[in-house]
Amino acid sequence: MAAGDLFHKHGIRGVGVEAIAEAAQTNKMTLYRYFPSKDVLITEWVRGIVAHKEEDWKDLNAKHRGDPEGQLQDWSRRTAAQLRAMEERGSALGNAFAELPDPNHPARRVMKEHKLRAHKRVVRLCKAAGFPDPAFSANLFTMMLEGAHSCGTCVGMRQIGEHLVQVVDRMVENNRRHQAAG
Amino acid sequence: MAAGDLFHKHGIRGVGVEAIAEAAQTNKMTLYRYFPSKDVLITEWVRGIVAHKEEDWKDLNAKHRGDPEGQLQDWSRRTAAQLRAMEERGSALGNAFAELPDPNHPARRVMKEHKLRAHKRVVRLCKAAGFPDPAFSANLFTMMLEGAHSCGTCVGMRQIGEHLVQVVDRMVENNRRHQAAG
DNA sequence: CCCCCATGTTACCGGTCGGTAACATTTTAG
DNA sequence: CTAAAATGTTACCGACCGGTAACATGGGGG
Numbered sequence: 001m002a003a004g005d006l007f008h009k010h011g012i013r014g015v016g017v018e019a020i021a022e023a024a025q026t027n028k029m030t031l032y033r034y035f036p037s038k039d040v041l042i043t044e045w046v047r048g049i050v051a052h053k054e055e056d057w058k059d060l061n062a063k064h065r066g067d068p069e070g071q072l073q074d075w076s077r078r079t080a081a082q083l084r085a086m087e088e089r090g091s092a093l094g095n096a097f098a099e100l101p102d103p104n105h106p107a108r109r110v111m112k113e114h115k116l117r118a119h120k121r122v123v124r125l126c127k128a129a130g131f132p133d134p135a136f137s138a139n140l141f142t143m144m145l146e147g148a149h150s151c152g153t154c155v156g157m158r159q160i161g162e163h164l165v166q167v168v169d170r171m172v173e174n175n176r177r178h179q180a181a182g
Numbered sequence: 183m184a185a186g187d188l189f190h191k192h193g194i195r196g197v198g199v200e201a202i203a204e205a206a207q208t209n210k211m212t213l214y215r216y217f218p219s220k221d222v223l224i225t226e227w228v229r230g231i232v233a234h235k236e237e238d239w240k241d242l243n244a245k246h247r248g249d250p251e252g253q254l255q256d257w258s259r260r261t262a263a264q265l266r267a268m269e270e271r272g273s274a275l276g277n278a279f280a281e282l283p284d285p286n287h288p289a290r291r292v293m294k295e296h297k298l299r300a301h302k303r304v305v306r307l308c309k310a311a312g313f314p315d316p317a318f319s320a321n322l323f324t325m326m327l328e329g330a331h332s333c334g335t336c337v338g339m340r341q342i343g344e345h346l347v348q349v350v351d352r353m354v355e356n357n358r359r360h361q362a363a364g
Numbered sequence: 365c366c367c368c369c370a371t372g373t374t375a376c377c378g379g380t381c382g383g384t385a386a387c388a389t390t391t392t393a394g
Numbered sequence: 395c396t397a398a399a400a401t402g403t404t405a406c407c408g409a410c411c412g413g414t415a416a417c418a419t420g421g422g423g424g
Contacts, residue, residue, distance in 0.1 A: 016380075017382065017383080018380095018381090018382095028382090028383085029384090032383070032384080038381095038383090
């Protein structure tokens with residue numbers, strides 16, 4: 001879906017189906033034969049992003065099996081890398097959310113459910129890592145993750161990514177010390 | 183500027199100047215006699231929001247003069263209150279940023295400069311409060327602030343606001359303990 | 365009273381949008 | 395080779411957009 005690049009660069013409302021078709025190396029007619037409307041096209045694009053991210057989490061889980069701290073740390077590093085590759089325009093999902101004011105838009109539901117799953121995942125990891133207050137830490141991580149995207153537009157994506165990694169590392173380290181002491 | 187409510191509810195691109203004029207209890211012609219284009223209307227709206235926020239900071243500074251911790255804590259509480267009053271649709275500035283893909287849009291510059299000032303303010307406060315690593319803490323606060331807005335759409339604005347307050351309180355408290363011990 | 369100036373009204377402009385109809389063309393499969 | 399399915403082309407539709415021109419209205423101050 002090369003259409004996604006256009007959506008991300010010029011905003012969902014800022015790109016017409018004609019341009020989408022061209023980016024997909026086809027034309028408007030055939031596009032409409034595959035997707036009945038622009039809205040389902042948007043939804044499918046969002047669904048793809050979400051699926052990709054969740055695939056990434058599965059990979060993370062497989063690579064650091066039984067090591068929740070490692071998962072959290074690697075996750076922060078991957079996010080930092082994504083931030084670095086983003087540069088200038090913000091998060092695709094965040095922007096899409098802002099551009100779809102209708103709370104009943106199917107794409108919105110997809111994003112919402114994804115965010116909920118992601119947050120639960122972090123809570124579970126914090127619990128498994130033995131953080132003294134897993135809800136607290138998970139909320140902090142999730143808010144930082146979300147914030148990193150908007151924040152990077154002013155502080156710089158590179159710095160913000162490094163900082164995300166730094167915070168997660170520090171909290172994991174503190175937790176380890178705390179467990180060793182207690 | 184009642185137009186702001188429309189911008190926030192339906193998105194900048196989702197509301198036409200006709201609707202704006204109607205919301206302002208006038209008509210399109212008179213509107214264009216005051217604002218030469220929709221873009222400067224948008225920019226002026228953004229400028230108003232930014233001015234309001236910076237006014238709030240001045241008030242904060244006056245109320246807790248010489249008490250940087252108090253300023254940070256009160257700031258988190260005010261932000262939490264704003265989040266509580268927001269509910270459903272996200273941050274006005276954040277959405278506006280997402281809806282204006284052109285990096286040279288004047289409204290974008292206004293927002294960017296505001297964000298930079300806000301971040302510097304937090305850095306200065308963290309320095310004044312004697313945080314061991316002011317840049318670190320300030321980045322954390324700023325990212326949390328930004329994140330709270332996007333995050334609230336899934337976790338719930340009330341919870342996220344409470345959590346923002348909780349994090350700031352905890353960090354201030356930790357810092358106090360650290361200073362008392364060191 | 366009368367003039368002026370701000371406001372309101374209506375109609376319009378060119379452009380773009382999402383989406384469709386009809387038809388030409390190419391690819392694929394039997 | 396031929397028939398059918400997929401894809402491409404063009405033109406069009408109605409709706410809405412930001413923005414403007416021409417003109418009607420009204421009210422307040424000299």
